[in-house]
Amino acid sequence: MWKYALKRVIQGVITVWFIATATFFAMHAVPGDPLSGDKALTERIRANLEIKYGLDKPLFTQYVIYLKNISQGDFGISFTQENRQVNDIIREHFPVSATLGILAIVFAAVGGVLWGALTALYRNRWPDTVIMFLVILGISVPSFVVAALGQLSLVKLNNLTGVSILPVGGWGTVWHMILPSMVLGLGTMAYLTRLMRSSMLEIISADYIRTAKAKGVPPTQIFTRHQLRNAILPVITVLGPSIAAITTGGFVVEIIFAIPGLGRYFVQAVQQLDYTVIMGTTVFYGAFLVFMVIVVDIIYGYIDPRVRLE
Amino acid sequence: MAEIPMAPALIDAAAFTRIEQTEGIHGISRPSLSYWQDAWIRLKANRRALWSLYLVAGLMVFTLLGPLFWQVDPAQQDVEQISQPPGADRNITLVPEYEPWYGSPDAPGEGLRFVADPSTQHVRIQWDPMPGAAGYRVYRNIFPIGPEQALGLPLQETDLSQTYFEDRLDLQPRDYFYTVVALDPRNKELDQLQTIQGAVTRVLSPSEARARGLIAEHAQAEIGSSYTLALHPLGTDYLGRDMLARLMHGARVSLFIGFFAPFLYVIFGVAYGSTAGFLGGATDQFLMRFADFVVALPFLLFMILLKVVFAIGPGESGILPMLLAMVLLLWPGTARLVRGQILQIREEAYISASRLLGAKTTYLVMRHMIPNTMGVILVTITFAVPSAIFTEAFLSFIGMGVAPPTPSWGSMCNEGIKTMLTTPHELIFPALLISLTVLAFNLLGDGLRDALDARMRNRE
Numbered sequence A: 001m002w003k004y005a006l007k008r009v010i011q012g013v014i015t016v017w018f019i020a021t022a023t024f025f026a027m028h029a030v031p032g033d034p035l036s037g038d039k040a041l042t043e044r045i046r047a048n049l050e051i052k053y054g055l056d057k058p059l060f061t062q063y064v065i066y067l068k069n070i071s072q073g074d075f076g077i078s079f080t081q082e083n084r085q086v087n088d089i090i091r092e093h094f095p096v097s098a099t100l101g102i103l104a105i106v107f108a109a110v111g112g113v114l115w116g117a118l119t120a121l122y123r124n125r126w127p128d129t130v131i132m133f134l135v136i137l138g139i140s141v142p143s144f145v146v147a148a149l150g151q152l153s154l155v156k157l158n159n160l161t162g163v164s165i166l167p168v169g170g171w172g173t174v175w176h177m178i179l180p181s182m183v184l185g186l187g188t189m190a191y192l193t194r195l196m197r198s199s200m201l202e203i204i205s206a207d208y209i210r211t212a213k214a215k216g217v218p219p220t221q222i223f224t225r226h227q228l229r230n231a232i233l234p235v236i237t238v239l240g241p242s243i244a245a246i247t248t249g250g251f252v253v254e255i256i257f258a259i260p261g262l263g264r265y266f267v268q269a270v271q272q273l274d275y276t277v278i279m280g281t282t283v284f285y286g287a288f289l290v291f292m293v294i295v296v297d298i299i300y301g302y303i304d305p306r307v308r309l310e
Numbered sequence B: 001m002a003e004i005p006m007a008p009a010l011i012d013a014a015a016f017t018r019i020e021q022t023e024g025i026h027g028i029s030r031p032s033l034s035y036w037q038d039a040w041i042r043l044k045a046n047r048r049a050l051w052s053l054y055l056v057a058g059l060m061v062f063t064l065l066g067p068l069f070w071q072v073d074p075a076q077q078d079v080e081q082i083s084q085p086p087g088a089d090r091n092i093t094l095v096p097e098y099e100p101w102y103g104s105p106d107a108p109g110e111g112l113r114f115v116a117d118p119s120t121q122h123v124r125i126q127w128d129p130m131p132g133a134a135g136y137r138v139y140r141n142i143f144p145i146g147p148e149q150a151l152g153l154p155l156q157e158t159d160l161s162q163t164y165f166e167d168r169l170d171l172q173p174r175d176y177f178y179t180v181v182a183l184d185p186r187n188k189e190l191d192q193l194q195t196i197q198g199a200v201t202r203v204l205s206p207s208e209a210r211a212r213g214l215i216a217e218h219a220q221a222e223i224g225s226s227y228t229l230a231l232h233p234l235g236t237d238y239l240g241r242d243m244l245a246r247l248m249h250g251a252r253v254s255l256f257i258g259f260f261a262p263f264l265y266v267i268f269g270v271a272y273g274s275t276a277g278f279l280g281g282a283t284d285q286f287l288m289r290f291a292d293f294v295v296a297l298p299f300l301l302f303m304i305l306l307k308v309v310f311a312i313g314p315g316e317s318g319i320l321p322m323l324l325a326m327v328l329l330l331w332p333g334t335a336r337l338v339r340g341q342i343l344q345i346r347e348e349a350y351i352s353a354s355r356l357l358g359a360k361t362t363y364l365v366m367r368h369m370i371p372n373t374m375g376v377i378l379v380t381i382t383f384a385v386p387s388a389i390f391t392e393a394f395l396s397f398i399g400m401g402v403a404p405p406t407p408s409w410g411s412m413c414n415e416g417i418k419t420m421l422t423t424p425h426e427l428i429f430p431a432l433l434i435s436l437t438v439l440a441f442n443l444l445g446d447g448l449r450d451a452l453d454a455r456m457r458n459r460e
Helices: A002-029 A043-053 A059-071 A086-121 A126-140 A143-161 A174-204 A207-215 A219-256 A262-272 A275-303 B035-045 B047-064 B206-212 B243-279 B281-296 B299-309 B319-346 B349-356 B361-397 B409-418 B425-452
Strands: B091-094 B123-126 B135-141 B153-159 B164-167 B175-183 B189-199 B226-228
Touching (some): A002 A059, A002 B281, A086 A126, A086 A174, A086 A262, A126 A174, A143 A219, A143 B361, A143 B425, A174 A219, A219 A275, A262 A275, B035 B047, B035 B425, B047 B243, B135 B164, B153 B164, B243 B409, B243 B425, B281 B319, B299 B319, B319 B361, B361 B409, B409 B425
Antiparallel strands (some): B135 B153, B135 B175, B175 B189
16 A cells, blocks of 8 residues: 555656656747847846846756755746746735635535446436436536526526525635536546436346345445445546546636636736746646645545455 | 058159259348448448538538539628628619718607718717707617616717717618717716617718629619619628638638548547557556546647747637647547557457467557557547647637638637627527538438447347
């Protein structure tokens, strides 16, 4: 168990190093740099700025310095926002994105498991048909459309009732979080519902269910102890990749709902070619995702005794 | 016990006739079907999958043949019809040429009033002096003024002597709400205000009509006569471009990416995954670790990078980099899946049997491995299409994909979302098409998976 975890963590560190390297060289392969922006600089100022940001050194030296800094958790200073540490940007905006993401994941997982179990119980009857229709719809509609339509209907609803039921955009209170996290989690919830349904249906015909029935275990107990617990396993496996999907979806939701999260900053930095912010957020996001997948895998081995972690 | 006759009775040979051999006695009760024939029959039996197949065919017709029937240039702007929903009134009335106006103090009526009929040429309002006012500020809104006093766009400030205002700013045929607020000497708003509502009619002067080709160059233009503007079945967008034409042309980008990218990366993934799975051992380990690294790469960043490598500046369309970025970054999923399949099949008894009979590696791969993974690969492609369409839409939506003049469903959504509250059709049509396409491919994928799964053969 510990050996497995250690192995995965080492693998994770190598992955993060790979991401950092790829990002670094990719960013430096791009012609143009943040100093060749709209302001025309004299040769002298330019040279001074290059020294300040270390751009005058050979590429490999820059790379070594960069690796040394990130291994100490220092992502450098933003190029476009003067004297702002990338660490500060992450510290300030990541909690917002994380809150949104966690709420969305919880919403998606709880909803997915419940709806999936319900559809399997009422297989081929009307609740199944209705929910599966909604699920197909949820999978087929892009997140930005869901976000826009959600916002639109909220505006209409607020206008209709005359009171502001929920805020339409922005961030701050719990009320601000409800609609964005629901919108963000909807696609994943639909996907998890489908997964849960098929794994429930597979389990219904398993031998141990028949045994339990033969033993005379009450149906509710069969459902909670035998079916639900086993059917949840595949849902947990995809939670890791789902976190990645929700992070990407978060970019759009943050833009549409005007939420000051890290995703919005990332898109902005990419447009402004802000080297350090891009590299910092990329490595940070990459490390976060790798870490989440490892955590999910370890949890999985803990929950499912059939998987031996070696 | 019945008595057994001692001697056999005479049997009359004529009582017996030879039975003609009929079909069906020797034949097998059901015709022998190949794997694909069988899958096709089961796919046809699945109503949802069949409908989604029709839907996909319909989309192809819409994209490929549509522009032949609806030959409107998607870039052409119809400035008389901006942001018009489908089925909007297309009539336009000819009015005299514009002449400047400096208020008509003796205009009839009380309070805030229209001096002439409000039209797209001009809206002229006049009001009576308000007590205590040192000046006025005129606002225009497209929504009714609610209790929260959102007055809309401030158009002009006038001094005390001017109690009239002429609006010529980007007028569209719709309802407008004009508000005049009294100002104190420091230009602070007093709480005296008057609001008026007016429906603006669409008009055109003869010179404009000639420029647009609505009337012939030297023909007599009769003031007051009305003309019909060009038809836009699905309305127009915020620049007056035809939605239907844009959707058809946008479909090309979306479906091109949607089909081509999955096709390419699935092929690459199949080659990669089957190599890893077949070779096994250290090679497999190395290849799969590399795939893990690629999965962790941030897609957006490499998208931008490729855009620049292809020397495509900001504001230009980057279809090729988008395609390349997707191919370079999205193959590991397929590779993993195919590797798993190959590993599984490699251990199957029929492979051992075939090998025992002397089959060579190439034969094994071509005859057993690939055909047996074909179903999985086909299903992967079908599910990859909607996700590629999603990715294209997502990238164009955040402005990293197709740039403005080229339409794509994603970029149309991006533009439509800005005017969502006033003209929702600009968002709804492209969003609907994306959703329908994705829906069709998802249902088709489901159907294909069921149809191609040999274990499903005897269920039902």
